[in-house]
Amino acid sequence: MSIRRRPGYSRRDVIRAGAAAIAASSAVAGSSRWPALAQSTPEATPSNFNWKKYEGETIDVLLSLSPRSDILTKYQPEFEELTGIKVNADVVPEQQQRQKQVIEFTSGNPSFDVTEESWHVQKGLFGQGKFLLDLRDFLNDPEMTSPDYDFADFSAAAVAFATQPDGRIDTLPYNIDYWILYWNKELFDQKGVAFPKTFDEMLEAAKTLNDPANGVYGFVARGLKNANTPVWTSFMQGWDAKPVDDQGQLHTTEEPAVAAATLYQSLLANYAPPGVNGFNWNECQTTFGQGTAAMWFDGIGFATPLEDPSKSKVVGKVGYGLQPAGPVAQHSGTFGDGMGVSAQSSKPGPAYFYCQWATNKQNQARNLAAGAGASGRVSVYSDPAALENLTVPQEWVDTLIASGKIGLPSLPQIIPVTEFRDIFGIALTNMISGADPKQELESATEQFRPILEKSLGS
Amino acid sequence: MVNAREAAVGSGGRARASYRRRDKYVRFILPAVLVISAVIIFPWLFTLFMSLHDWQVASPRVFVGLDNYLNLVGDTRFRAAVGRTLIYAALAVALPTVIGTIAAVLFHRDFPLRGLLRSIYILPMVATPVAIALVWTMMFHPQLGVLNYLLSLVGLPPSLWVYSPQTVIPSLVLVETWQWTPLVMLIVLGGLSALPTEPLESAAIDGANSWQVFRDITLPMVLPFIMVAVVLRTIDALKAFDTIFTITQGGPGTASETINIYLYLQAFSFFRIGHASAVVVVFFVIIVAFSLTLLGVRQRMQWA
Numbered sequence: 001m002s003i004r005r006r007p008g009y010s011r012r013d014v015i016r017a018g019a020a021a022i023a024a025s026s027a028v029a030g031s032s033r034w035p036a037l038a039q040s041t042p043e044a045t046p047s048n049f050n051w052k053k054y055e056g057e058t059i060d061v062l063l064s065l066s067p068r069s070d071i072l073t074k075y076q077p078e079f080e081e082l083t084g085i086k087v088n089a090d091v092v093p094e095q096q097q098r099q100k101q102v103i104e105f106t107s108g109n110p111s112f113d114v115t116e117e118s119w120h121v122q123k124g125l126f127g128q129g130k131f132l133l134d135l136r137d138f139l140n141d142p143e144m145t146s147p148d149y150d151f152a153d154f155s156a157a158a159v160a161f162a163t164q165p166d167g168r169i170d171t172l173p174y175n176i177d178y179w180i181l182y183w184n185k186e187l188f189d190q191k192g193v194a195f196p197k198t199f200d201e202m203l204e205a206a207k208t209l210n211d212p213a214n215g216v217y218g219f220v221a222r223g224l225k226n227a228n229t230p231v232w233t234s235f236m237q238g239w240d241a242k243p244v245d246d247q248g249q250l251h252t253t254e255e256p257a258v259a260a261a262t263l264y265q266s267l268l269a270n271y272a273p274p275g276v277n278g279f280n281w282n283e284c285q286t287t288f289g290q291g292t293a294a295m296w297f298d299g300i301g302f303a304t305p306l307e308d309p310s311k312s313k314v315v316g317k318v319g320y321g322l323q324p325a326g327p328v329a330q331h332s333g334t335f336g337d338g339m340g341v342s343a344q345s346s347k348p349g350p351a352y353f354y355c356q357w358a359t360n361k362q363n364q365a366r367n368l369a370a371g372a373g374a375s376g377r378v379s380v381y382s383d384p385a386a387l388e389n390l391t392v393p394q395e396w397v398d399t400l401i402a403s404g405k406i407g408l409p410s411l412p413q414i415i416p417v418t419e420f421r422d423i424f425g426i427a428l429t430n431m432i433s434g435a436d437p438k439q440e441l442e443s444a445t446e447q448f449r450p451i452l453e454k455s456l457g458s
Numbered sequence: 459m460v461n462a463r464e465a466a467v468g469s470g471g472r473a474r475a476s477y478r479r480r481d482k483y484v485r486f487i488l489p490a491v492l493v494i495s496a497v498i499i500f501p502w503l504f505t506l507f508m509s510l511h512d513w514q515v516a517s518p519r520v521f522v523g524l525d526n527y528l529n530l531v532g533d534t535r536f537r538a539a540v541g542r543t544l545i546y547a548a549l550a551v552a553l554p555t556v557i558g559t560i561a562a563v564l565f566h567r568d569f570p571l572r573g574l575l576r577s578i579y580i581l582p583m584v585a586t587p588v589a590i591a592l593v594w595t596m597m598f599h600p601q602l603g604v605l606n607y608l609l610s611l612v613g614l615p616p617s618l619w620v621y622s623p624q625t626v627i628p629s630l631v632l633v634e635t636w637q638w639t640p641l642v643m644l645i646v647l648g649g650l651s652a653l654p655t656e657p658l659e660s661a662a663i664d665g666a667n668s669w670q671v672f673r674d675i676t677l678p679m680v681l682p683f684i685m686v687a688v689v690l691r692t693i694d695a696l697k698a699f700d701t702i703f704t705i706t707q708g709g710p711g712t713a714s715e716t717i718n719i720y721l722y723l724q725a726f727s728f729f730r731i732g733h734a735s736a737v738v739v740v741f742f743v744i745i746v747a748f749s750l751t752l753l754g755v756r757q758r759m760q761w762a
Contacts, residue, residue: 099726106515106729125729129516215601225709275600275621277710283599292601415516418727429711433623 048142054350055084061354062090062112064097067304067372068175072358075366079357085350098122105131110342113351114358117171119161120230120335124415124455132170132340138352139169149356150379157407158376162338171338172359173376175367178403179234179333179410182288182296182306183319187216195321199238199263202295202324206271209294218271220293221264223432224280225425226418228264231297232428234333234410235260238326243420244412248456252424252445253438256328261428261437268432277432289314297323299335300400303371303392320399322406332403333410336376374400415455416448423448508735515729526736535712536737539720540744543696546627546716550634550695555688557635558642559680563672565643566650580640587637591704594633595620598705620706623713630714633701638694642687649683650676685756692752696745717741 063069069091076087090112092100098118102125104110117126126132138144139151154162158173181202183195187209196202206218222228233243239256251257268276273287281298285305288296289312305311306318323332339358341351357363364375365383371392380386381401390397411417427440509527512520530536565576582590597603598619606616619629653676661671699718702708708715708723715723721741725734 102515102729103726125516131516223710224707225711226707273601274616275618277623278621278706286602290602416728422723422727426711429709433710 049144049146051083051146051353053083053143054347054353057084057347057350058086058088059113059345059347059350059354060088060090060111062092062097062100062115064094064116064118065091066094067301067370068367071363071366071370071372075363079354082357083350083353085353087354094118101131105129105342105344108344110344113342113345113347114354115340115342116174117338117340118335119171119338119413120409120411121417123161123164123413124417126170126340127164127166127168128415130168130170130343133343133345133348133352134168134170135172135341135352135355136169138348144349144352146356146360149360153361153379154376155378155404157334157404158336161334161336161376161409171340172355173336174339174359175337175373176376176404176407177299177301177335177337178374178400178407179230179298179323179335180300180399180403181321181323182298182302183321184288184291184294184314184317185319186314186317187291187294188319195319196295196324198325199235199327203263203266206267206295210271215292217273217287217293219267219295219297220272220276220279220284220287221268221297222280222284223268223272223276223429224278224283225429226421227280227425228428229421229425230333230335230410232260232264232424233412234297234323234331235263235326237331237333237408237410238324238329240326240329240331242412243424244414244452248414248452250445250449250452252448253442257441258438260326261431261441264428265431265437269434272432277429291317300396300403301371301373303396307371307392318393320393320396322399322402330406331408332406334403334407335410368397371396374404414452416451419451420448423451505735505738508732509739511732513730513732513735515731519732522732526733527740529733530736530740535715536717536720538712539715539717542627542714543716543718546631546698546714547692547695549628549631550638550698551688551691553631553635554639554642554691555684558639558687559646559684561639561643562646562650563676565647580644582637583640583644585637587700588704590637591633591701594701595705598629620714621710623710626706626710626714630702630705633705634695634698637701638691642684642691645687645690646680646683649680653679682756682759685752685759689749689752689756692748693745696748717744 063072069089073089073091076089080086097116098121101110101115101122104112105126106129115132117123117132145151151159154173158176159169161176162171162173163169181196188195188205191208193205193208194201196205202219208218209216210218221231236243236256239259241251241254241256241260243252243257244250273279273292279287281302284293284296284298285302287293289306291313300320303318303320307315309315323330339355341348341355345351361377361379361383364377364380365386367373368375368380368383368386369389369391371390375381381397387394387397412420414420423444424441427435427444430440431437510521510523512522512525561579565572565579597605598621600606600616600618600621603619605619609616618625620626657675657679658671661675666674697718698716699722702714702716702719703722706714708719717737718741721734721737724730724737
């Protein structure tokens with residue numbers, strides 16, 4: 001039996017249209033980018049939004065394994081109860097997750113409705129292939145976006161990261177990663193060394209603290225090809241330089257690039273543990289966590305394991321400091337991830353509800369409290385609930401907030417970013433073994449230039 | 459009645475009957491043909507098709523003829539990967555073959571607890587390669603690994619193992635040898651058990667010592683079995699991927715980047731589908747050429 005609707009408008013339709021008109025007029029009048037969302041309150045839109053709208057539906061979610069996905073899967077029953085939507089979450093390691101995404105998107109029939117987009121690796125490719133749905137219509141629709149979602153709460157940097165060059169917003173900011181300098185306070189105190197505020201001081205501190213005879217190394221960072229490229233590009237920021245500018249020109253053989261590579265070589269070839277050229281973040285974490293490295297330069301998300309007595313010997317001794325300043329500028333290498341809806345999903349509505357829930361204030365506060373990641377939301381850092389539940393030192397939060405003020409994307413936002421990381425990563429690894437930085441950068445640039453040009457031409 | 463029927467059918471009828479029989483056979487083999495076409499022939503033709511295109515994920519496909527193959531000729535990274543694969547394969551075939559043969563000769567003799575020791579010996583072969591690789595990765599760690607600790611016990615300096623471009627290939631061969639020597643041992647042991655005992659007895663009567671018996675009688679007779687092991691090992695060593703990828707991902711730099719790792723990067727990291735397909739075709743040709751050569755050699759070595 002089916003119910004045929006009468007032509008014309010019901011009373012509910014009229015109320016809905018009126019509410020939408022109010023929201024739209026405030027959007028025009030307001031000066032903020034998302035005033036309609038910012039100003040909408042539960043009182044203003046009493047009946048427009050309903051979490052139970054898609055009750056009974058089932059969605060598939062593909063996440064990469066991280067402390068953040070642990071939190072999402074832990075609290076998933078909360079979402080299911082709130083919405084009545086059943087979630088099948090598939091959590092796989094990052095490398096496999098990225099391959100699975102691209103292969104399935106290309107096949108035209110992905111097995112998931114919701115997934116993450118790593119902005120620093122996948123933004124260009126996902127944007128070009130239009131793999132994810134443009135969420136602007138949903139964000140502007142009071143029936144689809146919860147009044148308390150508050151998109152305006154996201155920082156301008158996070159929104160810029162989530163926005164494609166053509167203006168499409170295909171992800172909601174889910175996690176921001178700033179690079180910081182972890183330092184072992186005990187080792188620093190023993191030798192009376194102060195926390196380095198500049199690259200020169202960092203090099204000097206590494207030299208002073210390096211004591212291989214006693215199993216202590218001055219510095220550790222990623223030496224494994226591909227994984228190591230962000231170390232170099234973040235160092236480049238100290239010269240206020242980018243490897244690829246906004247016009248797609250390479251600046252990888254110029255003085256700042258060579259100087260940053262020389263700094264990388266000096267630190268890793270002289271003051272890092274032997275075999276560092278095969279170290280990814282996990283080997284670095286083990287080295288630093290065992291108390292055998294005085295400094296470690298990497299993403300901010302490692303406070304949890306470093307403060308966990310079952311995984312770390314340096315609990316309570318770790319300092320969390322800003323990326324030191326270079327001769328020209330001080331920035332913090334910034335990376336991030338967003339959560340989006342597959343463009344081919346047959347359930348975009350329920351999938352968007354999940355994205356919204358995953359990036360809401362409460363879940364972002366949970367990430368912060370657990371030290372699992374930084375949020376693109378401004379309010380989270382003053383959220384008493386998040387700060388009261390902190391399982392990591394306050395110094396970590398302070399460094400996080402300070403990094404946010406000087407954050408700058410570290411990797412170029414180009415399509416062949418994986419080739420960029422691979423080719424320059426090999427050059428950097430070779431430098432650890434003694435190769436000349438300038439020559440290695442020139443050869444890598446020659447190798448990468450045609451790949452970049454081809455991607456820009458396509 | 460039979461005659462009348464034969465007359466009615468005639469010679470043309472016989473042909474039709476034979477066709478009908480063939481038709482029946484076709485029906486029987488059809489499922490196999492379909493399955494093989496779907497899982498072997500179609501993927502192969504499609505790989506060849508892709509290798510003739512410039513095809514990058516999320517970009518349009520452009521026909522480029524043999525350009526992908528020509529690019530491979532000039533690609534120094536690919537050429538280095540081919541050389542590295544051959545060196546790795548040579549070592550990863552030779553060492554297990556020699557050690558496996560010696561082990562087979564030892565295990566062929568009677569001694570207490572032989573069955574138990576044989577079972578223990580083949581354990582590495584039955585373990586999951588990725589799990590093994592992860593354990594070896596921990597053992598190779600220059601500061602925390604057990605291997606450098608063992609070296610220190612006997613007064614040797616620590617090694618960088620897989621963390622140095624100079625020692626990475628020998629270290630990976632060590633893992634491969636540890637894992638696959640038991641396979642060679644099993645094959646050769648099977649061969650030894652099948653050998654006739656008369657030549658050995660007459661050699662003993664003639665006063666040959668055990669080395670002479672091994673060199674002049676056992677080894678030539680068991681050689682066809684060793685060749686089977688060599689063929690299998692060669693194919694496996696050329697295709698080796700899981701342990702190398704898990705332990706080094708082709709590093710440090712490109713020091714352990716074999717063809718398979720290169721191929722994986724092109725296909726699944728850079729998503730250069732056309733280029734990767736050309737690598738697959740070239741790699742396939744290399745493996746088939748090696749296998750046919752070795753099988754030809756084995757054919758000439760048959761003693762029975």
